[in-house]
Amino acid sequence: MTKAIRITRNGGPEVMEYVDVELGQPGPGEALVRHAACGLNYIDVYFRTGLYKQPLPAGLGMEGAGTVEAVGEGVTHVKPGDRVAYAGRPPGAYAEARTMPAAFLVKLPDSISFETAAAMMLQGYTVEYLFNRTFPLKGGETILFHAAAGGVGLIACQWAKAIGVTVIGTVGSDEKAAVAKAHGCAHVINYKTENFVERVKEITGGRGVPVVYDSIGADTFTGSLDCLSPLGMMVSFGSASGPVPAFTLNELANRGSLYITRPTLFSHITKRETLESMAANLFAMVESGKVKIEINQRYALKDVAQAHIDLESRKTTGSTILLP
Template sequence: MAKAIRISRTGGPEVLEYVDVEVGAPGPGQARVRHEAIGVNFIDVYFRSGLYPQPLPAGLGMEGAGVVEAIGEGVTEVAVGERVAYTGRPNGAYADVRNMPADILLRLPDAISFETGAAMMMQGLTVQYLFKRTTSLKAGDTILFHAAAGGVGLIAAQWARAIGVNMIGTVGSQAKAELALAHGCAHVINYNTENFVERVKEITGGKKVSVVYDSIGKDTFIGSLDCLRPLGLMVSFGNASGPVPDFSLGELASRGSLFITRPTLFSYAASRAELEEMAADLFAMVASGKVKIDVRQRYPLAEAARAHAELEGRTTTGSSVLLP
């Protein structure tokens, strides 16, 4: 029997159950992967809490790295014995071993460890599409990025530095500020001691920024709009503090004809070709050393509830992984 985390109801971290599961042979188009490491992401919290609904009972987790143990009929993307990493549906990565669609599996270069692979796929591919496709950043651009000391934020800071973008990051403590600066932020704002809107104006000499990347949601949304220069782009890609409140489109007009988007990774990586192109870009950045994946929390799979509690409590920095 394999072990896995399952939920039979939505709620807090206490609904996570560590249970025995049967894993049979992979079906057509599937591969069986034995995990060496599993990524923990805020989207897992959204599914657990019910913010993102799914049929119950269900598994959790959309990211992992391991070795292919078996393949089903028609699988050509990977072979038995290959090192792989992935992110994507269906949920179920919180497990020792699982059967899953082979078309989301990517061969993991030998130079990249399983822990790094598990921690970087969702967060790294997110930064790739945010910086290269949602809008194409160029050297000299100035952006605001909330939660700059989190897993996505630290990758974004390094990526921004590598391409010559001035990233202003927001954080919640002095320790997180130092971490974000060390990873490449040009400026850091502690939102618990400073008004981030006013500081952005000061840092930019009143010009404000061309793009805001906001994964916080409810608590920062209107302030983020106020940080944008006319014709600026608001990228709302998460809801860590709760869903964005209803607002009038007039809010965009009054601030200078702003643009807004609510992107998801899975829209940008909808085809195998797009996924492979994005992953190649990410793998190259990591292999070059320009982006280092900072795994700062490691939890046994059985302690997934603790991982969720600490993630929601904003006590984590960098990336977190579960270890089977």
């Protein structure tokens, strides 16, 4: 038996239960991983509340790091004893150990700790595909990145600075503004005290930005469109404040023939070669020291409800991990 978090219904943090589960041997294409640390991400809230659907009862958690204990038939890229990390479906990382699809596992360099890996895989992969694949940045651009002091945001600010990109970031407090600034965000806007559209126009001399990366959703969507220069791209990759409201295509036309996309990590990592390329790019950034992973919150796995409360109330900065 092993301990894991399970939900039998959707709802608030109270629906998560810390229970004993039986782990079978890994089947074909699977691996048994003993976690040293698990990651906490906003997507976990979406699955918990039912915004993202999955059959119940179910586990939660999309990323972790640990040691392979056993592999099933056909698994050759990892073996028992390997240090590994992952981000991927199905949810179930909130556990001491789990049997999971081995296709999402990548070997972890010795220079990167389990805790760092658990804090960075999903968020780091996200920045990698946003910057290298969704709207490829070449250097010299000025971009708008919402939630700049969050886990994805702090990685994005550092990554952007490393490749010569200027970040305008939004945050919800002066304390978070200081954190974002310290991690390479050139212009920080506190959206609670400033109009971020007006500030973006002021910073860019009225031109706007070529791309907005927005994980907030409902609260920032229209304003984000207003920050774009003609032919700019709106990248909506999350819904922390709720789903984006319905809009017509004329909204894009009226603002200068804008583009919009709603990418997901999981569309990118279905191909093994893409996954390995993304992991290599992420590991290289972290090993170089250009991107430092800030683990600002640690919770025991059994205290996951409090972790969700703090995450949803936007009390957290940087990355959060759960320790089995």
